[in-house]
Amino acid sequence: MPRVSRLAVLLLALPLALGACKKKPVVVPPEPMAPVTPVNPPPSTPANNVPAVDDAAVRRAIEAARATLTQSIYYDYDSDVLRDDARATLDEKLRVLNANPSARLRIEGHTDERGSDEYNLALGRRRADQAKRYLADRGIDASRIETMSFGRERPTVSGSSEEAWAQNRRGEFQIVAGGTDLKAP
């Protein structure tokens, strides 16, 4: 009859613990647990030299990937040209999109309040389209990206100052599919 070592039991049990996200750890460590960011379960520290799996770090990486995907980009007045800062942000999104082939985005273009309200709807979509083309030109399948526009209708900052207008001239990014279990690039 084979003898099953305690180590083997631990190794078999570990994936179960991670997969099920149980609050109760597989092995109760003898030493007091160090305070961590509110994530359950607390990291396991088995007595033998098995490396700890850090759930908090995994979650932070997922959130970072989501934040990268949903970060807005900004435009100059009366322009749909991608500024350098916008390109840098889009480059970050590229990496996340490449690491997550099932992720799909909707890019929403927005304008400030100046000019014609209806023309602004079309200009907003043009802004979104510029960002979409940037990503598509760099290998992202166009079918993974939708464009949309709200023109001046959904400002994030009210008022008629240059600062408000600059904040409102933006492209917003929504994850419309594949947003759970994002892998960091």
Added chain:
Amino acid sequence: MSSATRSTRRGSHASRGVGGPLLALAISLGVPALAPHAASAQERPTGVSITLVYEAGKRIAIMVLPIAGASGDSIKTIIQRDLDYSDRFQHVPSIGAPVAGQPINYALMARAGAAGVVQAQLLPSGWLRVQLHDVTAKKVLSQGDFPLPTAVNTDGWRLGVHAISDQIEEWVSGQEGIAASRIAFTRDDRIWVVDSDGASARAVTPRGMSPGWHPSGRYLVYHVLDEDRHRLVVTDVVTGAQRSLTNEKGSLDNSPAASPDGKSVVFSRSVEATASAQDLFVMPFDGGRPVRISVARGSINGTPSWSADGRRVAFQSDRSGRSEIYIADADGSNVTLLTADAFGERNLRTNPSWSPDGRLLAYSSMIGGTMQILTINLRDRTVRQLTSEGNNKAPSFAPDGRHIVFSSTRGGTEQLWIVDVESGRPRQLVRGGSVSRLPEWSPRLTNTP
């Protein structure tokens, strides 16, 4: 033709005794005056006419006598205001008590400066009997009995009173007024409607922007912004019933306008495959397949407006690099550029509105960093600027072809204003409340509740 004068005028009374009875009779009969020089001499103060003959640039002095009955005061107030807002009449404060059926003291009226007197009485049936007196001719010029709904101070009742004002204007000038009309507009992401005198602003749809009127005055067509599309919606303003006219994911449909015969809707559409471009489409008002009538090639074509005969469409297009105003046939052929590049300007010309007589297009133009309302004469291409203060956008012609409603920030918040093209007189239509914009003037509303 006397030159149009800027309206300074209020309260300037006409002096009396111009010409003799013979002259007045001649004018009433449409016969050339026998002593024209005497008639045009010193007695006529600037801008006010004391005869019931409409001349451009002058307002005819009208007195509305008090009306007996519980609603009489309201009726009198509405009619006076309508006549004033037409910019063709000068309201003269009334003298005397309501005297239903009793003869008018014409000499007294003339001394008060009135060219015409409106005498009205509520009949037992609830109808209003109205007589229009020609003071100079010393007789009744016209009269009629008008139906009024029994429920006083309702939307339908007010519309009935406005229709009476419009008829009085036609008796005097031969041209029906526009008091019995409404303006649809956008506020708080919904479509609202307000009476032509600014009364009773009320929301008529749960969502939407950029309304257009069906010629019957019964339906509004507009667009709704969903998360993944913009679609066109038609609402019956009487019942509130709605239907989606278009509804396709990835399609941004906006700025709809119903054709003058009510059978079609022209609108703008961009699709995902060519998201940087926007084209004009026409589809049946009852629903069906949209047909493209512009060829964008990467440009944005939008804010279409029908000519009154339904044969042509004016629209904005940035196909030249900057947004300008173009005209095309209703099938999209014969595209003509109307507005020219102004040297050194960052042009942005949009939102054309065609005058009912086809002579003028009003539109918004960026001038020196702000948006202003301009008109262009379609025959000789002369351009007039109608506004200068604040940002002024989205003009829409009234059925009389002389008033234009638009949004303006001249008072701070974006609100609706009306300007008289002839005299330049502005008036604020909607006050208070949140931002009001994208107005569209209805047709004359005769039988709409």
